[in-house]
Amino acid sequence: xxxxxxxxxxxxxxxxxxxxxxxxxxxxxxxxxxxxxxxxxxxxxxxxxxxxxxxxxxxxxxxxxxxxxxxxxxxxxxxxxxxxxxxxxxxxxxxxxxxxxxxxxxxxxxxxxxxxxxxxxxxxxxxxxxxxxxxxxxxxxxxxxxxxxxxxxxxxxxxxxxxxxxxxxxxxxxxxxxxxxxxxxxxxxxxxxxxxxxxxxxxxxxxxxxxxxxxxxxxxxxxxxxxxxxxxxxxxxxxxxxxxxxxxxxxxxxxxxxxxxxxxxxxxxxxxxxxxxxxxxxxxxxxxxxxxxxxxxxxxxx
Amino acid sequence: xxxxxxxxxxxxxxxxxxxxxxxxxxxxxxxxxxxxxxxxxxxxxxxxxxxxxxxxxxxxxxxxxxxxxxxxxxxxxxxxxxxxxxxxxxxxxxxxxxxxxxxxxxxxxxxxxxxxxxxxxxxxxxxxxxxxxxxxxxxxxxxxxxxxxxxxxxxxxxxxxxxxxxxxxxxxxxxxxxxxxxxxxxxxxxxxxxxxxxxxxxxxxxxxxxxxxxxxxxxxxxxxxxxxxxxxxxxxxxxxxxxxxxxxxxxxxxxxxxxxxxxxxxxxxxxxxxxxxxxxxxxxxxxxxxxxxxxxxxxxxxxxxxxxxxxxxxxxxxxxxxxxxxxxxxxxxxxxxxxxxxxxxxxxxxxxxxxxxxxxxxxxxxxxxxxxxxxxxxx
Amino acid sequence: xxxxxxxxxxxxxxxxxxxxxxxxxxxxxxxxxxxxxxxxxxxxxxxxxxxxxxxxxxxxxxxxxxxxxxxxxxxxxxxxxxxxxxxxxxxxxxxxxxxxxxxxxxxxxxxxxxxxxxxxxxxxxxxxxxxxxxxxxxxxxxxxxxxxxxxxxxxxxxxxxxxxxxxxxxxxxxxxxxxxxxxxxxxxxxxxxxxxxx
Numbered sequence: 033x034x035x036x037x038x039x040x041x042x043x044x045x046x047x048x049x050x051x052x053x054x055x056x057x058x059x060x061x062x063x064x065x066x067x068x069x070x071x072x073x074x075x076x077x078x079x080x081x082x083x084x085x086x087x088x089x090x091x092x093x094x095x096x097x098x099x100x101x102x103x104x105x106x107x108x109x110x111x112x113x114x115x116x117x118x119x120x121x122x123x124x125x126x127x128x129x130x131x132x133x134x135x136x137x138x139x140x141x142x143x144x145x146x147x148x149x150x151x152x153x154x155x156x157x158x159x160x161x162x163x164x165x166x167x168x169x170x171x172x173x174x175x176x177x178x179x180x181x182x183x184x185x186x187x188x189x190x191x192x193x194x195x196x197x198x199x200x201x202x203x204x205x206x207x208x209x210x211x212x213x214x215x216x217x218x219x220x221x222x223x224x225x226x227x228x229x230x231x232x233x234x235x236x237x238x239x240x241x242x243x244x245x246x247x248x249x250x251x252x253x254x255x256x257x258x259x260x261x262x263x264x265x266x267x268x269x270x271x272x273x274x275x276x277x278x279x280x281x282x283x284x285x286x287x288x289x290x291x292x293x294x295x296x297x298x299x300x301x302x303x304x305x306x307x308x309x310x311x312x313x314x315x316x317x318x319x320x321x322x323x324x325x326x327x328x329x330x331x332x333x334x
Numbered sequence: 335x336x337x338x339x340x341x342x343x344x345x346x347x348x349x350x351x352x353x354x355x356x357x358x359x360x361x362x363x364x365x366x367x368x369x370x371x372x373x374x375x376x377x378x379x380x381x382x383x384x385x386x387x388x389x390x391x392x393x394x395x396x397x398x399x400x401x402x403x404x405x406x407x408x409x410x411x412x413x414x415x416x417x418x419x420x421x422x423x424x425x426x427x428x429x430x431x432x433x434x435x436x437x438x439x440x441x442x443x444x445x446x447x448x449x450x451x452x453x454x455x456x457x458x459x460x461x462x463x464x465x466x467x468x469x470x471x472x473x474x475x476x477x478x479x480x481x482x483x484x485x486x487x488x489x490x491x492x493x494x495x496x497x498x499x500x501x502x503x504x505x506x507x508x509x510x511x512x513x514x515x516x517x518x519x520x521x522x523x524x525x526x527x528x529x530x531x532x533x534x535x536x537x538x539x540x541x542x543x544x545x546x547x548x549x550x551x552x553x554x555x556x557x558x559x560x561x562x563x564x565x566x567x568x569x570x571x572x573x574x575x576x577x578x579x580x581x582x583x584x585x586x587x588x589x590x591x592x593x594x595x596x597x598x599x600x601x602x603x604x605x606x607x608x609x610x611x612x613x614x615x616x617x618x619x620x621x622x623x624x625x626x627x628x629x630x631x632x633x634x635x636x637x638x639x640x641x642x643x644x645x646x647x648x649x650x651x652x653x654x655x656x657x658x659x660x661x662x663x664x665x666x667x668x669x670x671x672x673x674x675x676x677x678x679x680x681x682x683x684x685x686x687x688x689x690x691x692x693x694x695x696x697x698x699x700x701x702x703x704x705x706x707x708x709x710x711x712x713x
Numbered sequence: 714x715x716x717x718x719x720x721x722x723x724x725x726x727x728x729x730x731x732x733x734x735x736x737x738x739x740x741x742x743x744x745x746x747x748x749x750x751x752x753x754x755x756x757x758x759x760x761x762x763x764x765x766x767x768x769x770x771x772x773x774x775x776x777x778x779x780x781x782x783x784x785x786x787x788x789x790x791x792x793x794x795x796x797x798x799x800x801x802x803x804x805x806x807x808x809x810x811x812x813x814x815x816x817x818x819x820x821x822x823x824x825x826x827x828x829x830x831x832x833x834x835x836x837x838x839x840x841x842x843x844x845x846x847x848x849x850x851x852x853x854x855x856x857x858x859x860x861x862x863x864x865x866x867x868x869x870x871x872x873x874x875x876x877x878x879x880x881x882x883x884x885x886x887x888x889x890x891x892x893x894x895x896x897x898x899x900x901x902x903x904x905x906x907x908x909x910x911x
Contacts, residue, residue, distance in 0.1 A: 043418060045723050054770050057730045058803075061768075062828035064737045065889045065903035067856045071828045072528030076417040081410065082666025084673065095734075097727045107677045111343040114673055120344070144677045153739075162670070173653055175531045182824035201692050206681035214856050214905060216884065225681040234859075238738045245663050247528035253738045253905075256856035271684040290680060304677060526772075530826075 046093040047125040052076055056094035056249070060240065063251035068213025069181070070164050075247040085118055086244030088141045088160035092122060095156060095240075096139060101129040103137035108145040108287070108304040115143070134307050144207065146228040148286050148308040150321045151237035153254060159222040161243035164250065166210040166220040186218055189261070197266050209268070212259045213252060221258075227270045227287045230323035232258040270325045274332075276301040281312045285320075285329050358402055371395040380594070380624020381405050385661055386412030387525070387544040388419075389593050389623055406546065410662045417525075423580040426587065430576060430597050430621070432496050437625075438572035440500050442601055446570070448497035453573060454625070500570040501599050501617055511604055511614035514641075531653045538640050538652060542633040543622055546661020553659065554632035557649035562639050566602040566618060573597075573625050597621045600634035604642070616641075716790050719750030720766060729767040733891065737901040740853045741862035743840060747897030754787050756780035758836040760893035761806060762787070765834070769794035769804060776802035778815060779836075802831055809837035809869035809892070816876040819888050827885035830904075833877075834891045838868035840898040849874065855906035864900055866892065874910050877902065 044050070052074060059071045078086045085106075096102065104119035106112035110132040118141065123130055131137050134149040143160040151157060167177040170188040180186065189210065196204045203209075207223035211232065221229055222241060232239060232252055239252040252258055260268035273288045279300045286308060288301045303309040311318045320326070372379060372395040382394040386409035393415060397408035437453025440446045452458075504510050518534035524544070529537055542550065558565050575592040582588055600618035618638025620630040636655055645651040658664065725748065732744040746760040753762040756779040765788050769775055774797030777784040784806065785796040799805060799818045807813050822830030841864070844850060848865040851874075869892075881887035887904030902908055 047418070049418065049420065050722060050726070051770055051772070054726070054768060055772060057734075058768055058773070059828065060734060061737050061832070061889070062830075064734065064857075065887075065905055066827055066885045067905055069827060069885060072530060072826075074526050075528060076525065077410075077413040077662070078417070079411075079414040081669060082663040083668075083670030084666060086666075095727075095731065097731065098724060107674050109343075112674060113343045113347055116343040116347055120347075143673075144675075162667075173531070175653070178825050200689050202685065202689060204685050204689070206683075206685050207678035223675075223678045225677055227681075238734070245667055251738075253857040253903075255739075255859045271681055272688065287677070288680070289676060290683070304680075 043125055045126060046096055046122075047078075048076065048090065048093045053094045056090055059249055060091070060094070060251065063240070063249055064238075064253050066217075067253055067256050068211075068217030068219035068250060070243075070248040070250045072247055073249050075244050078244070080118065080121065082245040083162060084114060085141070085143060085160040087242030087246075087249065088143070088158050088244075089118060089122070089242070090244060091158045091240050091242040091249060092139060092141045093125070095158070096122065096126055096128055098126075098128070100126075100138045101131050101136055103131050103134060103140045103307075104142075105140065105145060105147070105306075106143040108147075108289075109306040111306065132307050132310075144223050144225075145287070145305065146224055146231050146321070148303075148305045148318070148320050149311075150231075150319045151235065153236040155237040157237055157239050159224075159239065159241045161220065161222040161241045161248075162245070163208075164220055164241065164243035164246050164248040166208075166218050181217060184216065189218060193261060194263070197263070203262070203266060203268070210261050212257075212261060214256050214258075218261070219250065219252075219258075225271055225287055226260070226268070229258075229260050229268075230270070230325055231321045233323065234258075273301070274329070278303045278309070278312075280309065283312055285326060285333070366399060368392060368395045368399065371398055377625060378403075378405055378408075380626050381547060381629075382408045382412060384623040384626055384629060385409035385544065385546055386416065387623075388412050388416040406661055406665055409546075410665065413662055421526075423582075425590075426579045426581060428576050428578065428593075428595075430572070430595065431499060433572060433574040433576050433595070433597070434592075435497060435572055435574040436594075437574065438497065438570060439568070440570045441568040442500060442570075446497075446500050447503075499599070501601075504569070504601075504615060509615050511616045529656065533652060533656070535637075535641070538637055538656065539619065539621070539633075541656045541660065542620070542636055545629075545633070545656075545659035546664070547626060547629045547632075549659035549661055549664065550629055550632040550636060553649045553655055554635040557635055557639050557647065561647045562635075562649040563602055563642060563644075566600040566635060566638065568631065569599040569601040569617065571596070571598045571627060571630065573627070594624050595621060596625055596627055596630040598627070598630035598634040600631070600638060602638050715752055715787070717751045717766075720748065720763075720791075722766075725763070726767045729763050732899065733764060733767065733901070736891075736899055737889070737903055738857050739862075740855065740857045740902055740906045741851065741864040741900055743842060743864070743898050743900055745897045746893070746899050754780055754783040756808065756836070757784050757787070757806065758893045758895060758897075760897045760899050761834045761836055764891060764893065764899070765794075765804065765806070766792060768832075771795070773803040774801055775804040775806065776815065777806040778813065779806070779808045779811070805831050805833045807833065807835055807873075809835045809866070809873060812870050812872045816873065816880060816888070819880065821880060821886045821888055824886065827887070830886070830888055832889045832891065834893065835869070835873065837866050837892055837894050839866070839896070840892060840894040840900055841865050841867075850911040851902075852909045852911070853902065853906045855903075857903070858906065867894075871910075874908065878908050880904075881908070 055074055059073045063071045078089055080086055102122055104115045106115035119130055134147045139156050141158045165177050167180055167189055170192050171177050193203050207225050208220055209226050209229050211219050211221050213219045221232055234255050236254055238254055241250045262268040273284050277284045279302055287304045289304045291300050372391050378398060379391050379394045382398060382405055383389050394412055397411040401407040435451060438451045520534040521536045524537055524540045573596045575594050577592055578590050579587045580590055598620035601615050602618060603613055604616045618634035620633030622629045636649060639650040640652045640655060642650055648654045729746050732746050736742050736744045746763050748763055753759055769788060769792035771793040774795050775788055776799045788794055799815045800820055805815055805819055807815055819831040844865055848867045849869055851864050853862045877890055881904045884904060889904055890902040893899050
């Protein structure tokens with residue numbers, strides 16, 4: 033029978049062993065040097081299921097230190113069930129400080145949203161990515177998409193966007209709208225809504241992306257050009273909330289959640305980013321992201 | 335209650351965790367001992383160790399108990415545990431020719447060196463439900479054991495050693511296809527780096543050995559039914575235990591224990607080409623932890639199919655087979671659909687509504703024109 | 714050779730990595746990496762040793778041509794990494810004051826896998842933010858830099874700067890540079906940036 037001592041082993045700081053951390057760190061540096069390029073990495077199994085944020089976790093755990101303050105969000109919410117689970121896990125293995133306050137965090141792990149509040153050069157945002165390959169919808173084999181990236185052969189992608197326009201009158205990509213990074217690589221921004229996409233462009237913070245199941249990581253360094261794919265005559269546009277208002281704040285220049293009421297007919301809208309909503313309610317000043325789309329909305333407002 | 339509330343997610347998780355533990359225990363039955371699971375659920379444990387890619391029967395049994403008997407979930411727990419273990423040594427190459435054979439059969443020959451050894455198998459018994467198992471008593475178990483052990487001729491036990499393989503016979507006669515000249519012999523470790531396609535054979539073998547039994551079977555079956563190379567012949571299927579040795583820093587070989595393995599060598603015919611006119615036999619190879627014959631057989635079929643390089647069939651396509659038989663990843667991604675997706679959904683909804691609006695405008699335009707035309711006609 | 718015991722493999726490595734990441738993300742930004750408790754061999758800046766500790770292990774190979782045996786032994790003992798030929802190395806340690814063919818030989822990756830390329834750590838005399846005598850003024854443009862970033866280096870051969878520029882002329886192929894000085898100041902030049910100098 034096994035000795036008891038075997039069952040009492042404690043885990044390393046930040047769970048992952050140092051060998052793997054080093055590997056992830058080396059690859060993160062390469063990812064920064066080649067913005068938008070997907071670096072393959074070992075992606076060891078975690079006690080969290082594949083598809084539930086393992087890639088984000090690998091990055092967060094390779095980055096985090098004793099002085100970090102962690103914010104963990106899922107669909108814009110700090111209190112979403114999976115965010116709670118992941119936050120607990122990181123907290124348990126690092127004893128780090130955690131927060132809901134966007135401004136206070138040094139490290140933010142997110143699924144499917146960028147905060148409404150603008151991030152600073154002291155902050156790193158880590159995205160959980162389900163499908164890192166923006167070309168997967170047009171080419172199913174990995175060795176082929178890799179070649180397409182190598183040769184900047186993006187004709188198939190442009191064709192698909194064009195076909196969508198011909199068929200439906202618009203590029204129908206919703207969340208995860210493909211972007212061109214630094215004029216070289218087409219990149220999937222992870223399934224963030226189009227509302228968030230312009231905030232990747234020329235940001236102050238570092239954006240890092242981890243796709244655990246597909247074993248890829250990539251990066252957008254600060255002050256890097258990130259442009260949504262668009263045509264001369266068919267422009268990228270963000271989601272439209274101009275006819276609705278947040279039920280709690282009356283504000284509508286933010287990404288909204290749509291909630292059906294119990295009667296199944298009436299709908300109410302609320303600001304999606306839970307910390308931003310809290311701050312609006314409590315009338316705390318927030319430095320919101322600005323970009324040409326949001327600025328236009330604010331101008332129309334006046 | 336909504337599963338994403340503004341606050342209270344942490345609370346809900348804690349309670350859900352407690353509730354599922356309650357479900358495991360609520361009928362107040364006696365706790366199952368790990369030792370019992372290990373010995374009485376031997377095949378489940380073997381499957382968990384194989385798919386979890388960690389040979390640790392006790393830990394597999396704990397996982398099985400913890401996961402209420404879900405084999406794939408147990409394999410997942412084992413894999414996560416495996417990832418935290420330090421890799422101090424790589425074992426020397428296991429030679430299955432030195433296997434202490436518990437079972438070996440060949441369908442290609444009536445007799446093979448050492449004979450056909452049926453060993454522990456239910457292959458030839460009727461799958462009738464045995465209701466006497468409902469009330470199995472300790473006394474009955476003891477009676478069975480003493481009668482069984484009484485029949486064993488102790489002095490004969492010593493004679494059983496190891497046996498040559500069937501493929502050695504074919505090889506000696508020159509009937510096996512020589513290895514392809516472009517054969518990539520690089521040894522990768524799929525748990526330490528991301529797989530790049532096309533990947534060397536070492537990657538195929540490792541990933542299939544870690545693959546999910548059901549997934550492997552689905553694809554291998556498709557290959558046998560007509561979407562692949564057809565029906566091979568089992569050269570040899572053997573199950574038994576093999577010694578594991580590691581070399582220490584001074585280069586001395588150290589014995590660290592035995593593992594039980596199932597090995598399958600599948601004989602298939604290959605297509606001839608202009609250069610290679612002889613329709614040699616080719617071997618597909620399967621090796622899995624524990625006794626899991628279905629998986630070993632399917633692995634050998636898929637391994638051969640992938641090497642044949644004809645990729646129009648899913649089961650022959652390396653990328654397709656290896657990505658999609660990875661059960662722990664597939665299960666994780668399938669279940670991630672349960673996570674909230676309302677941000678993504680809202681974005682799609684927004685697009686769709688605009689599209690509907692655009693079309694309604696076009697429809698309205700068209701209707702106006704039609705109405706105009708209709709008026710003109712009436713005039 | 715000294716096995717450094719005043720170095721924490723978990724927390725020091727983490728802290729230094731974050732500083733390297735910050736400098737690599739913001740080309741030309743100076744961060745300080747220094748540990749007075751380690752005794753590096755002759756010809757290896759304190760910061761260069763710490764960068765080695767943070768990033769090297771048994772999975773990668775390194776190359777060093779200055780004070781070769783001592784520096785090799787130092788990294789082998791402290792990181793388990795292995796010395797390899799310059800064209801195979803993941804990390805290359807050189808002295809900015811000496812011209813070297815090594816940069817030309819350095820691995821610049823493949824179009825499909827451009828990350829399989831060398832990172833070069835160059836020891837220089839001094840790195841600073843504002844112009845001083847006898848220094849090269851580096852001008853960086855590209856990802857991580859708002860418009861352009863200027864920084865100043867003392868004791869780096871112009872030939873080295875030329876070699877870097879040549880190596881990085883076919884993005885995404887290329888090499889990534891970390892410069893360190895005696896005081897522990899560190900700046901990075903990723904291949905994505907355009908490099909010019911005065």
